[in-house]
Structure formats: C-alpha cells, structure tokens
Amino acid sequence: MTRYVLRRLGASVLMLVLVSILIFVVLRLLPGDPTITKVGAAQGIDPRALAELRGELGLNDPIPVQYWHWVAGLFSGDLGRSYFSQFDVDVLIGQRIGPTLELSFAGLVLAVILALVLAVAPTVLRSKWLGRFVGGYTTLGMAAPPFVFGIVLIALFTVKLGIVGNKDYVAPTTDFFGNLAALALPAITLGICLSAPLIRYLRASLSEVEGSQHVRTAVGKGIRRRAVVLRHVLPNALLPALTSLGITVGAVLSGAVVVEYVFRWPGLGSLIVDSVYKRDYAVIQSTVLLLAAIFVLVNLIVDILYGVLDPRLRVGEVTTA
Amino acid sequence: MRVGRGLAVACATVTMAAVTAACGGDDGGSGGPEVKPSADSGQGPVKDGGTLVFGQVDGVTQLDPNKISSAAQTQLQTLLWSGLSKWAPDNSAKPDLADSWDHSPDFKKWTFHLHPGVKYHNGKAFTATEAKKNFDKVLAPNSTAQVAAKIAMVQAVSAPDPATLVVDLKTANPELPTDVIDVKMTDVDDIANVNKTANGTGPYKLKSFVPDQVVELARDDAYFGAKPHFDGIKIARYADATAAQTALRSGDLSVFGSVSPDVVKNLASDGRQLLTAAEPAAYVVWELDTKSAPFNNPKAREALSYAANRDAMMEAGYAGYGVSTPGNVVVNPKNKYYDQALPKHEFNLDKAKQLFAEAGVTDGAKLTFWTKAGSNQEWTTIAQILQEDLKKIGITLDIQSNENATWSAKFYPKGKQFPGMLAANYVSFTPLPDSYALSWFEGSQGTCECNWAAPKEYNDAVATIESTGDGPARDAAFKTAQQVLNKENPIIVLGSTAFLSVAQGNVRGAWVQAEGTLHLEEAGFAA
Secondary structure, eight states: OOHHHHHHHHHHHHHHHHHHHHHHHHHHHHHHHHOHHTTTTTTOOOHHHHHHHHTTTTTSHHHHHHHHHHHHHHHTOOOOBOOOTTOOHHHHHHHHHHHHHHHHHOOOOOHHHHHHHHHHHHHHOOOHHHHHHHHHHHHHHHHHOHHHHHHHHHHIIIIIIIIHHHOOOTTTTOOEEEEEEEEHHHHHHHHHHHHHHHHHHHHHHHHHHHSSSHHHHHHHTTOOOOHHHIIIHHHHHHHHHHHHHHHHHHHHHHHHHHHHHHHHHOSSSHHHHHHHHTTTTTHHHHHHHHHHHHHHHHHHHHHHHHHHOOOOHHHHHHOOO | OOOOOOSOOOOOOHHHHHHHHHHTTTTTTOOOOOOOOTTTTTTOOOSOOOOEEEEEEOOOOOOOTTTTOSSSHHHHHHHHHHOSEOOOOHHHHHHHHEEEEEEETSEEEEEEEEOTOOOOOOOOBOHHHHHEEEEEEHTTTTOOGGGOOOTEEEEEEEEEETOOOEEEEOOOTTTTHTTTTTTOOOGGGGGHHHHHHHHOOOOOEEEEEHHHHHHHHEEEEEEESOOSHHHHHHEESSSSSSHHHHHHHSOOEEEEEOOHHHHHHSSSSOOOOOEOOSOOOOEEEEOOOSSSSTTHHHHHHHHHHHHHHHHHHHHHHHHOEEOSSSSSSSTTTTSTSSOOOOOOOOOHHHHHHHHHHHOOOOOOOOEEEEEEEESOOHHHHHHHHHHHHHHHTTTTEEEEOOOOOHHHHHHHHHHOOOOOOEEEEEOOOTTTTHHHHTTSTTTTOOOOOOOOOOHHHHHHHHHHHHHHOOOOOHHHHHHOOOOOOOHOOSSSEEEEBBBEEEEEEEEEEEEEOOOOOOOOOTOOOEO
C-alpha cells in the first residue's frame, strides 16, 4: 500500500510540474501584451515607456528565466504580483477563494444528492418514464454548457417569475440568509451540470451490480426490491462511481469559472477570466496552478481511498511487485 | 484626454434641444425615448445620505489615478481625487485644489495658488511640494501616465512656498489649466499602497476595493469643497449588460453607465433618466497603417473614406444616438471651431472605386477589418455594411473579431505595421479649443497609431494652436489643421457618438462631460 501511495504521489508531483510548464508557455504564446492592456491601449504612451514597463515586469527575460523566477518564488511562498492591481497574487486568491469553495461545495453537494436520487429512483420504482426523463436530463446536462443553464435560470426565476433575485454575493459571516439567497441560483446551475455525468456513471454502475450473483440471490430470497437496491446494489455501485467523483471535482473547478462569471460571483473563476482577458500572467499562472493542485490532490485522495476500499487493487500491487 | 478605448463613453449634457439635435433627430434618435439633458434636470432639493450604486460592465483594475487602465476607472477620477483644476459642464476649467491661477503674457509660466488646509485622506497635508511630486511622477521618462502627453511641454515644476505651484513650459500653452485637470493628486510617498488607500483629496474616500469586482467609497467629511451628498458610492461591475439592466429595473442600481444604444429605449422609461451629451467628443474611427500598402497611398485612404456610408453606419450601429461627421476630422461639427467649409466625404462608391484603382487596389483585392469580440458589437455591424459596399466594387473585406488583448496588440502603440487593415476604435478628446485632438497626429510628438507623417503645414498649424491664445491666428490654424486632415485622411472618422448612461429618476446633480466621464461628485438623491 505504501508503495502504491508513493507511486501515486510521484505521479501527482510530475503532473504538477508539467502543468506549470504548460500554463507558463501557453500564456506567452497567446497573442496580446499585458503592458498594452495595462495602460489601456490609450493614447499618449510612448513605445519606449512600454518597453521599459516590460522590463520592469520581467517580460524581456528569456522564457526559461521567467519560469525559473516564478518557480523559485513559489518555493519561497511568493506567488507573484498582479501587473494591474499590484496586489500580491496570494492576496487576490485570499479575497476570492472563499466564495469559490462555498459555491463549489454547494454545487457538489447538490450534484451528489441529485445524482443519488435520479440514478436510484428509476431502478427502485422500475419506471420507464422516469428512466427516460433521467436519460434526457443527463443528455441535456452534459451537452449544454453551464452558462446556458445560468442564463436560463436568471431569465426564468429572476426576470420572469421574480421568485429568486440575482443578488450580489455577501459573505455568510455578514448576512447568512443573504448569502444563501445569492448562492441559490449559481449553486443550482453548477449542481445540474455536475450531476449529469455523475448520474450516468452511477446508473451504469447500478445496472452492472444489479445483474450480479449476490443481487440475484437476494431477489431470490424474496427481499423487497427497495431493500435490495438500497442495501445490496447501491453500496457496491458507489465504489466505481467514486472515481467519477474525483473527476467531477475537476469539473467543479472549471464549471465554477463559467458559473461565477455569469452570476457575478466574486471567486477564482472570475479572477482567472478577467486575468486572461488582460494577460495578467502572474495571476493566471499561479491561480491555475493552484486549481490544478487541488484537482491533483483530490484525485490522489480518491485513488488512495479506492486502494483502501478495494482490496483487489492492493492485492494487484503486491502481485505485480 | 482620451480616456480609454473601445469602451462606451457617455455623452455630456447641456440642453434638451442641443442633445436631441446631436443625436440626430427630434425624438432623440430612431424613435428613442425623450432625452433628458442631465440627472438634475428634474430640479428640486437634494438630500444628504444614501448610497448610490453605479453599475458598469467593466471592472476597475487598479487605483493609481494617473495610470488609467480602462474607461471603467475614469468614474472614480473625480470622486477619490482632485486636480489643480476641474471640468465645468461648459468644457472650461474651474478651480479645484488651486483657487486661482495666472500666467505670463507669453503663456510659458503659470502660477497656481493652492487652496489652504487641504489634506489627503490619510491625514497628510497637501501642499505645493506634494503637487510637484505628482507632476514629476507623471512626467518621469518611464511614465505610462496618459496625461503625460497633454503636459509634455512642461519644463519644470517648482514649489516656492506651500501654497504656490509654478509651472514653467518649454513652449507656450494657453490651455494649461484644462490640460492639468487629469493630473490627479495622490500621496506619491505612499504610492505603493495606492490600491489599498487611494489617498486622494476628493469628496469620497476609499472604503474597500476588490479588483475587477467592486469599489466602495465613503463620504470624506473633511473634504475641502462642498459637502458631498451621498453617504457612500458603490461602483459595481456586472458580467454583462443584461445583468446590469435587470438590476437597474429592479432598483438595485442607481445608475448604469455605458448603456448599449439598442436597449436605451426600454431602459430610459418608468421615470428613469437618460444622460447624454450635447457635443460628444468621442469618435468612431478606423485606424490605418499609413506606412504600409495600400494605405500608405493617400488615394487609398481617401477611397476608403468615400466608401464609408457614414449615415447608414451610425444609424445601424448606434440606433441614431450618434451623428455622422461630414468631414473626416476628429472635431464635432457642432463645435464652434469646426471648419464648416470642409469638403464633405459623402458616400460615393464610384469615386471610391476610381480612387482605389488609382492606388492599385483593384478587383479581387482583400482588406481586413480588425475588431473586438465580446464587446463593441456595433463595430461589427458597421463592418458588415462596409463589407457589402466594398463587395460591389470587387473588394473583399475579411472581418476578424478578437478579444481585447489581441485586438489592441495588433496596432498599438504607434510604430506597429498592420498592412491592409482597418482597426476599429474609439478615440475621445477634449473638445476644441483644446489642442490635444489635433496634436495626436502631430509630427514626432503625436502618438496616433496610424504612423502618419504629418506635413509641415499641419505641424506648423498645431504649433500655432498650442502657443496662441484666443484670436484670428489660432482660428485660422484650427481651419488649416482640419483641412489637412480632411485631405490626407490618416484615419477614417465615421461620426461622433452619443454614449449613454441611465439613472433612476431620483438622482440629481449628475452630469456627463463631452469626452465621456459621468460626474457624480456633486450628485445626491432627491429630497
């Protein structure tokens, strides 16, 4: 098991190194110049002043040197400084990470609840119509991008029905109920989008487990269908679905970027989008790396959990060793 | 000063008749709503208190008042900071931190007499020495302050005593009090913390700032001028115009800045007010590279000007809230210095075809229209009209939309080559007699991305304008400069725009300056 964990850990570190290189290089290959967006592409700027500004920001150094400065900074706890606001990147992240985590958590919890209910219900109730509805829901949820759901929900609940206001974010410590009101629509949007692939995984897994020997035995013993599904099928079906949950965390982060932007949610997503528009390399590269690190960490935990929960994996490790 | 690019610039305001005329129709343009001249047009007393929420679709990225990154930031300029002078609605300069000023007969030495007892928001005293520090910072060789170009003629700034600032100029400038308006005073010694403190001397002080999201201001009770009315002002950024419109309708927003012309009709209803300008000084232009083919040939530029159906473009792109320019100059035809004798560039495809042919742009030629994606959709609308017209004379126009950073990097700053390309843009200037609009094209000093080498006749005219006070010599020079621009066409000017803001009916005392800034510093809610 230790060897398995160490291998997964090594792979995770390697993944982060590759991601950091990829982010860094791709950003600098993009057309656009942060110094120009910094001065607003406005009249009256001498090109020599712009060149000097590039020097001040370290953008005249060769890319490997710039990369080295960034990575060295990371190891000393310096994530860099925004070219625009001049705020340290860790300060900017500190301002935004709370709302992102809150939205991600709420979206994920909602997605898991939706997935469990919508995946299990057709199996328990043996309803074809419900099955078709869930099938349509998952197809739509996976096909339509999050911003479409966001705009539809705003149009429906805020503009048309006026039931839920499209409220500004307010910290839960300031106004708990105001925070919940603001959270409602973005969390539902994110939850819908995240639940679709989870349902798909879970339904496939349920279907597979449903045909297994121990389930047939339970049915043969006359145990009620609901009990069979909930006690014998679902627990075994959840294990494969755990992997998809790890991947879903990645989707949470990428989905939140879009959802935050649509709902003016002041999280990391909108920070990244704004920074990309401005080519604020310092902010983009450190923030994206942070999100990548979270994704890698969650998947590492899921892999380890999987190893713990599924003895076959550990046995396989020993055998191949 | 041009406050930003590609961003909506609201129009200023004077009278109903003037505005409706500026907007091209008796009804405010294209069947639009009644256009009110300003937010205080309703008259009535103003009460103290309340928080004004101002919404815009672009965020404020930083708070150094002399390094403006986007037009979104200009909203703060008159709230957090002060200059030696400030704008009056009639485009003249009126006292701000300086109570008065005087000048030498040759306009080369100016003395500003500062208001006593002023303090920065951090409590530090504002003196002439502080003003000098700000000037020195703006004029430093590596400065990226936009206002630096306007005061490039400053040779030295001195502070003989705490209440007196002396500005010596290399060349005369009769308009210096207006040119220094945008030199905003902040505590230079603490500039590293400007995004946390702002440290201005304006009527409101910084309460909180989350870049690209929200700026919250609180009334400064120690403000040296008239007491501000609001308890606070919140400048909120909305991800898109639809969200901001919804907030305005629901009453969450007090003012929505930079409203798209196509939605104004619906928004400026239910008692809400439309803020606009009598003489907008923002222009829709196509920038051309005059150093590379085909637009290094003046005939190709002239041809393009005749191929532009300005009336149709301004109508389609701006829903009538703009006015096409009869001549190809960055001067509003309503401005009293506009040369009414300028030959008009009326839409004429035959003439365009002939001139293009003489410039070697013949059947099958291809040009590129470089515009923005995700914003300024009206530029694409305009491009589509040009595309159809050019097609009739055998020229293909390839419309390419790019997000902001890519768009600007293609042709900015001066010196870039972009052959065969029309770069859509906005430029906004202080109206004449300020010389800035015309000096943008001037010889080696000008920073027009068009790379145009202005002829001596033009440079001489601008030099005369810059150094001469009121009088026939300056009037003649204004005409000469416009005539050269109209003939040489270094850029194509389609029209001046009437960018719009919508305020709730209870907002009083707000007004919009010609180049676009919405002034809220003296505004309040109706009592």
